[in-house]
Amino acid sequence: EIVMTQSPPTLSVSPGEGATLSCRASQSVSSNLAWYQQKPGQGPRLLIYGASTRAPGIPARFSASGSGTEFTLTISSLQSEDFAVFYCQQYNNWPQTFGQGTKVEIK
Amino acid sequence: EVQLVQSGAEVKEPGESLKISCKGSGYSFTRFWIGWVRQMPGKGLEWMGVIYPADSDTRYCPSFQDQVTISADKSTNTAYLQWTSLKASDTAMYYCARTYSYGSGSYGYWGQGTQVTVSS
Numbered sequence: 573e574i575v576m577t578q579s580p581p582t583l584s585v586s587p588g589e590g591a592t593l594s595c596r597a598s599q600s601v602s603s604n605l606a607w608y609q610q611k612p613g614q615g616p617r618l619l620i621y622g623a624s625t626r627a628p629g630i631p632a633r634f635s636a637s638g639s640g641t642e643f644t645l646t647i648s649s650l651q652s653e654d655f656a657v658f659y660c661q662q663y664n665n666w667p668q669t670f671g672q673g674t675k676v677e678i679k
Numbered sequence: 680e681v682q683l684v685q686s687g688a689e690v691k692e693p694g695e696s697l698k699i700s701c702k703g704s705g706y707s708f709t710r711f712w713i714g715w716v717r718q719m720p721g722k723g724l725e726w727m728g729v730i731y732p733a734d735s736d737t738r739y740c741p742s743f744q745d746q747v748t749i750s751a752d753k754s755t756n757t758a759y760l761q762w763t764s765l766k767a768s769d770t771a772m773y774y775c776a777r778t779y780s781y782g783s784g785s786y787g788y789w790g791q792g793t794q795v796t797v798s799s
Contacts, residue, residue: 608786663785667741
């Protein structure tokens with residue numbers, strides 16, 4: 573099973589600032605990686621698939637990069653609605669696996 | 680419009696059986712994988728397994744392999760997650776989700792979640 577490790581666990585950011593979230597895979601997942609956002613009381617929302625492609629309707633301030641084992645999600649100029657928990661997910665191998673999440677909170 | 684509508688919240692006692700559902704609409708049900716994801720209270724997302732409704736090809740996370748059964752009914756466009764003997768530790772929110780596109784394993788469409796509470 574591929575283990576996905578996200579860092580940091582919590583990120584405190586002021587509105588308008590940027591944030592960089594990391595996700596590391598225990599073995600290569602090629603570009604078969606997705607990022608999700610989950611707000612309290614809501615289900616997850618797909619932000620990024622294929623490691624770097626924004627899903628429809630996702631603002632351009634969300635960008636992502638990486639391949640193999642190292643991945644990054646960058647949020648430029650955080651808006652109030654962006655504060656949430658973010659998860660990465662690999663779908664290169666069975667079983668698919670999620671990271672443990674990074675909570676982006678208001679500083 | 681793609682929609683996944685899950686069955687309502689359940690309260691069960693330990694040892695009881697349960698089957699929750701996820702009805703897809705607005706797309707060709709057989710062409711996309713449907714996965715199940717567990718979220719225990721205050722915790723992260725856990726991938727449980729997935730089914731391809733066209734041929735019922737099913738893959739499980741080893742942690743859930745002998746604990747649950749995933750199935751699908753093509754005639755009603757519905758996927759299911761079932762337990763034969765619930766435990767208190769099964770208390771969680773369960774989401775179904777459809778893959779975003781053919782050939783992708785990312786989940787672009789999610790059900791609203793089914794809260795399962797197991798308590799004596």
